[in-house]
Amino acid sequence: MMKTMSLTTESTRRITEYVDQLCRLMKEPAAEINDFREEMTANLISGVLEHMHTGINEQQAVTMALSQFGEAGEVKRELEKIYTVKRRFAAGVLRSALTLLVLSAICLGLIIGVWNERTVAKFTEDAYQMVGQELSTPGTTSLSQPLQEKLKAWVEDTWGVKGISVERAYYQKNASPRLFMYAADPEAEQWLNYFRSPHMESEGEGDSLPKSHFFIHTRILSKAGHGHSATEQPQTIDENSFIVSVATTYFNYTFFYSLGLFLLGGYCLLFTVWAGMNAYYEGKGNIGWIALFLLTNIIGYGLYLLSRGSKRRGAVAL
Structure with missing residues (x-):
């Protein structure tokens, strides 16, 4: 907020309009758009202040900072590439985790539990x-x-x-x-x-x-x-x-019991990676949450979602 107050209303307006234009081009969840808005605004203001320290006047500094990021259409294309890669990677990790979970259930449940023990x-x-x-x-x-x-x-x-x-x-x-x-x-x-x-x-x-x-x-x-x-x-x-x-x-x-436990461990690890990625992109990827995901798996991720939702409701109420 201190950096925003150091700029004139006109400079702040130009930065806000530029960031709003980028946000309108994004097709991401509202939470990610808000995070992007805050990060992009902070980066632009920081760039303007750096140019102003070299002796450039404020309006020229704003123009140079905006030009460094490029036209809105170019930024949109780059953002789409970044988010596409992120989504595909995250989806691939989650699919791999669920596949390992299913294979583990087959080994421990169907093969050991149902066939060997009952059928x-x-x-x-x-x-x-x-x-x-x-x-x-x-x-x-x-x-x-x-x-x-x-x-x-x-x-x-x-x-x-x-x-x-x-x-x-x-x-x-x-x-x-x-x-x-x-x-x-x-x-x-x-x-x-x-x-x-x-x-x-x-x-x-x-x-x-x-x-x-x-x-x-x-x-x-x-x-x-x-x-x-x-x-x-x-x-x-x-x-x-x-x-x-x-x-x-x-x-x-021995073989299928060991294989089932090995696959289950792989699922827990990949699920932790997927959940940790989501928490990281939302600015909450601390070691505490990662440890909770690893130890409690989907229960820990459910607690994370509840915590995130309660914080957002509190912010709206304020």
Whole structure:
């Protein structure tokens, strides 16, 4: 204000008209236009005063200061370039942050949380329900042909299911406990043979642990029952006790959990950069806000927006 008062009314009018003309050409939010107005006015006044210190009269100093910035149309084009680059960069940072957030949600939520923890376990329950009623009949030594076909079709048509094995938990010596087994590929058969029921005697097969892929592993999930019982292990092992094992695919916990956390960290960092840029362009990019954005993410940015809005309402009231 002291610099404005040092100029005559005519000089102040010329500067104000020039800045207003530039502001009318801008297509930015009102907050950015106001910030630009204040900064441009201060720069012009400073330029006028510098020229006046060299001995130039005030009106000539104003003319020289305005000419240094150029015609309004030229300044507009330069401003458009600056704001376009800023908007594109900020939008690119935000898009990248949201992309990392979505990928992190896929790794931690869909792959680890939904598939590995819920869907895979559901396969064993489904298989148990399919064979439970038929195996509740004492003396059953095999599954009916319709049920076998149903289980084969279930394995073939269900993504993630690679094989199924049904065994009696109690069996006579020299008798095979396995009532039924079907594997979609040799790898699934190898895994089913390796992870046999602890009640089965070793027959010399599956003595070595099958190899597994890095990203996707094979898991054998078993459910034991006694007739229609849903308990994990029958209390009494008799001719009605059976075990259903399903070979399913699941994703590498260590890899996808680490990847999900890494992507989430990248999102937090990029979001902090985007929020910090916005605060900086609005003249509030101090370390306190940056730390809040980094630690609390969108909550901190929401608090920043509330703080900015309350300050503007207070300024209008004054």
